[in-house]
Amino acid sequence: MVEVYDASGSAGSAGPAKSALKKEWWKELVDGVLEKVGEEPRRAMLGAFCVRPDQKFMSQQEDEEIVLLLRAHPITNVGWVLIVILTLILPGVILGTGVFAAVPGKFILVGKLVWYLVTLMYAMERFLFWYYSIFIVTNERLVDIDFYNLMHRVVTYANLNHIEEPASVVGGFIRSLFQYGNVWVTTASEKPTIEALRVPYPDKVVDIISRLSEELEKRRERGE
Amino acid sequence: MNQINLIDLISKITLFGVVKWMFVGGLVMYVAFSVIIVKQVGVMTEAIEDDVNGIISLFAWVHLLLAIALVVLAIAVL
Numbered sequence: 001m002v003e004v005y006d007a008s009g010s011a012g013s014a015g016p017a018k019s020a021l022k023k024e025w026w027k028e029l030v031d032g033v034l035e036k037v038g039e040e041p042r043r044a045m046l047g048a049f050c051v052r053p054d055q056k057f058m059s060q061q062e063d064e065e066i067v068l069l070l071r072a073h074p075i076t077n078v079g080w081v082l083i084v085i086l087t088l089i090l091p092g093v094i095l096g097t098g099v100f101a102a103v104p105g106k107f108i109l110v111g112k113l114v115w116y117l118v119t120l121m122y123a124m125e126r127f128l129f130w131y132y133s134i135f136i137v138t139n140e141r142l143v144d145i146d147f148y149n150l151m152h153r154v155v156t157y158a159n160l161n162h163i164e165e166p167a168s169v170v171g172g173f174i175r176s177l178f179q180y181g182n183v184w185v186t187t188a189s190e191k192p193t194i195e196a197l198r199v200p201y202p203d204k205v206v207d208i209i210s211r212l213s214e215e216l217e218k219r220r221e222r223g224e
Numbered sequence: 225m226n227q228i229n230l231i232d233l234i235s236k237i238t239l240f241g242v243v244k245w246m247f248v249g250g251l252v253m254y255v256a257f258s259v260i261i262v263k264q265v266g267v268m269t270e271a272i273e274d275d276v277n278g279i280i281s282l283f284a285w286v287h288l289l290l291a292i293a294l295v296v297l298a299i300a301v302l
Contacts, residue, residue: 107243107302110302113294117287117294121287124261131268145271153271
């Protein structure tokens with residue numbers, strides 16, 4: 001009875017094991033591509049360049065894994081950070097000149113609190129737009145999530161099988177110094193290009209996208 | 225009699241009284257804006273699963289509470 005059980009068990013488990021192996025084909029594909037470009041799972045540039053992060057995004061499929069998660073380079077935030085610092089200093093400077101000497105203290109107090117709260121809101125808004133406007137490269141497709149204003153989200157998908165010419169543009173002193181630029185990917189869909197703007201290491205991004213696309217093409221040719 | 229009351233009432237209006245209610249009105253609008261930010265954070269955090277999502281949501285709620293507290297403070301103090 002035991003032998004019969006064992007035999008049927010091993011025969012029965014071979015199927016699911018094989019299908020599980022087949023199910024995770026993309027992991028081998030991603031491993032191979034990352035090895036070729038000399039990358040390993042990491043989080044760099046304050047989360048602006050994440051290789052194989054253990055994260056999920058909306059509408060992610062079961063056989064899909066994030067290979068790259070990109071944001072604009074952190075240096076692109078310098079402008080608004082300086083504005084925030086200035087607005088934090090400004091009340092002290094203006095009050096120091098004595099312009100509001102005739103205004104009662106309670107109005108000054110509430111006015112300052114309102115000013116700082118608005119500054120906090122501005123900083124939060126800018127951070128949110130930076131942090132959640134992301135470009136994702138998975139083993140199957142490219143996903144561009146952009147936020148243009150309050151409550152306005154635009155999500156663009158492009159299948160890696162349908163992309164044509166990935167290209168990167170790095171120009172100017174600051175961009176060259178901090179190694180960031182734009183990535184443009186031409187697609188065969190209605191929206192002709194999908195772009196990742198001001199992302200770190202654009203050449204590497206293009207390299208990974210090209211290799212993933214190539215590997216998928218090879219798989220398709222083999223009929224897998 | 226009513227005319228005298230109205231004149232009496234108008235004469236009691238001060239510049240800082242007007243400023244106070246302008247402050248309060250502006251802050252009430254700001255509270256509405258803070259509610260939108262809470263909603264916006266909800267929309268953003270559902271886009272990607274991240275460790276900081278909870279902190280950002282908390283921050284948005286704290287911001288809303290601060291805005292409400294400021295309305296109360298403006299009515300009470302000014």
